Amino acid sequence: MSAWLRDVARALDERPAPFSVFFRDDDAGWANDRLFALMTVFERHDLPLDVAVIPHAIDRDTAARLARRARLAGRIGFHQHGYAHINHEPDGRPCEFGPSRSDAAQRADIARGREQLLMLFGDALGPIFTPPWNRCTRATGACLVDAGIAVLSRDATAVTLGVPGLAECPIASDWLQKRRGVPITRDEWAASFADLIARRVDPVGVMFHHAVMDHGNRETLADLLNLLRRHGRVRAMTMSEAASRSLTA
Template identity: 30%
Template sequence: MTGWSENGWSAVEDELARWSGLGRRCALWLRDDDAVAAGPALDRLLSRTAGAGIPLGLAVIPADAQPSLAGALAGALAGSMHVTPLVHGWSHADHAAPGAKKCEFGPERPAAVRRDDAERGLHALRALFGERLLPLFVPPWNRMAADMPALLAAAGYHAVSGFGPAPRRRDGLAWVNTHLDLIDWRGGRSAVAPDALLAGLLRELRDRREGRRDALRDPDEPIGLLSHHRVHDAAIWDLLDRLLDRLAGHSALVWPSIADLSRT
C-alpha cells in the first residue's frame, strides 16, 4: 500500500507515549456496517478481529438479514463476546428528498412510520440473535432526523451510533459514535489515504488528551473506527490489518466491549 509513512505512525506513537506518561488510556472500538449474510469477507473480518482480541460491533440490515448470518456468528457468539450485533436501520433505503443527502430516517417520512420501522428492525434481529443483540441503532448513512433519538428511546433502544462527535443532547440514550472511516467514499471507494487516516487518529487522540471541548463534546468519548466488509478491496483489508497490528494490545489503548460503551 502506498502512502503509509513511518513519519505518520511515529507522530501517533509519540502521542500515545504522552498518554502513557500521564497514566491514561484511550478507548477505541470498531464498527462494521451493512452485514446481511455469511460469506468469505465476513469470515475474514471475524477471524481478524478475534485474532487481534478486539470487540466488533456488527451493524446488521434487518430487512435483508439472512439466517446464514446468524449461523456464521453462532460460533463467534458462543465462543466469545467479541461480536455484538447492532441494528442498522430497517432496509437501508433512501427516503430523502430529491437532491438531499441519502437518509432512511429523515424528516421526509412521518415520525410514526420511522418509529415503526426502527421497532420492526429491533424485533427482527432479536428473532435472529436473541439476547446477544444490543439495542443500539445505527442510522444508515450516519444521519437521521432530529426527533429520532426520542422515537428510538420510545421504541426500546438504549443507544445510537453515528459518525463524528456525539451530540450534547442525549434524550436518555448512550451515543457511541465512529470518527475514522477506512473507505474513501468520495474518491475511488477504496482505502482512504493511510497518512490522512493517521492524521485523523492523531487529531482525535490530541483532542481527548487536551480536553478540547470546541472539537469534542466529551473528552472521554471513545474513538470509533468504521469499516464495511462487504465492499473491502485488497487495499482496505491491508489498511485494517495494519491498523490492528499497530493498535490492538497497545499499552496506551483499551478496547472495551460494545455493551460497556453503550451504557448510559
Template identity: 35%
Template sequence: MTADWSPLDRELQMWQQQGLHLPLWWRDDDATEPSEALGRLDAMARQFDLPVHLAVIPKSAAPSLVDAVGASAHLLPVVHGWAHKNHAPKDQKKAEFGASRPVEDALSEAEAGLTQLREMFGDALLPLFVPPWNRVSADLLPWMAGAGFGAISTYGPRKTRLAAPGLEQVNTHVDPIDWHGSRSLLSLDGLVARITDQLADRREGRSDRLEPFGLLTHHLAHDTAIWGFCETLIDKLLSGPARPWHYDARIPHT
C-alpha cells in the first residue's frame, strides 16, 4: 500500500501560501560510541544539511565517540542525563530525574554529566539537558541554569518558552518508533495525522509557532522503515516551509 502523505502536503502548502516558516531541529538520543547506525545518522544529516543534537549518555560515553563527533560537521553533542538509569518506583513511569529523587542528588548527577562531557568534547558540547525518558522533576528546573545549562528538552509542545529563569524549553514533537509494540515504525497514517495536526495548531495560533519543531530519533533502534520515514519527513519539511535550526546558547530564542 502506498503511503498517503497528502494531509501533510496540504498543510505545508498552506504554510507556504501564508508566508510562514517552520524552524526544524533534530535530536537523537542514547549515543555512547561510534557505530554503523551513527554513521548512517551522520550521513542523513549531511544529506539535508540538518544538524543532529546528539544526546550522549555521560557515564557510558566512549572516548572514541569524541573522534566521531569531531570528524562531523553535523553531530552536536548534548547532555543525556547521567547514566540513563531508572530511579522511579515500580508503579511509576521510568525517569532518571523524576520527582521521586531528592533534588540534591539529581542536580549533582546533572552537573556531573555536564562536567564529564565538557571534559570530553570541550567547546563542541552544547549546554542543553535531555532527561532520559523525557521526564524531569519541576523542582529541579530552577536549579539547572545555575548548574550551567541554558536549555532543556523533553517531548511535546512547550507551554512556555522558559522552563525556569535562564532555562529555555526546546522540545521534540515527533517520535516515529512504536516503543510499546513492534518497536518498528508506528502507523504511518497516525504519524502523518499527528504531525499535520501539530502544524495546523501552530499555524492557527493554538500552540507556540516559534518553538523549533523537533524530530526525535534513536539511531540504535532504527530499522529500514524508520530510516525511510525520517528521510521522507525531513525532505518534505525542508522542501516546504521548514528551515534548519540548531541550539546556540549565545542567542536568546523567542
C-alpha cells in the first residue's frame, strides 16, 4: 500500500461496520479521451463508476462507444448531467437550473436532455440527475419527478429538497478539491477522506472530473482504488444502489 493512504487504511481498519462508497464522474461529452482513460482505471479494479453525461455535448459515436464499454465492463452506469452545462445566472455562483429560470424553462431542458440520452443509451441510462455545479432549486426537483427521474445528486452540504418521489444521492468528497483556488495535495485529500470514514458517513460519494485528470492523477487514483478493492470492510456500489439504500434507511 502507498504511504499516502496510511490514514485511510487505518480509518477502514477501525470501522466496526462496512464502509459503503460510490464514484461519480462528471462532464461526459467533454475531453472524452480522458473519460475513456478514467473508465479503464475503474475497469482494472473491477469497481463501479457512474458517469454524468451532458446531453448537448455528447455525440452519437462517443455514446455508442461508451455504451459498448459499459456492456463489456458491466459496472459502469450513465445518467443525465443538466442539459448544455451553461450558466444562466446573471450574477452569483454559476448554475444551469438556478433561481433565474422559470419552471417551464427548467422542465423543457430536463425533458429534452432525457429524451436525447434515452435515444443514445436506452436501458443503460439510469433515472438519475446531476445538476451542473451540483446546484439547482426546489422547482428543479418537481420537474425531475415529472420527467421520470427518481434520484438527484448534489453536494452533501446542500439542504435536502424533500420532494416526494425523489431520492438524493449526495457527494461528500471531491477528488479534485481546491482550497482558496489551489488544488489540495493527495495527503490532504486522504486526511479528509479518512475523516469521512471515521465519522461513519455512509455511503460516501466521491466526485471526479476526468477532463482535469492527467496520467499521474489517474495513477494516484489507482492507488486508492487498489486499497478499496482489497480492503475487506469496503462495499463499493453504484449510485442506484446507494439511492435505494437512502430510500430504505
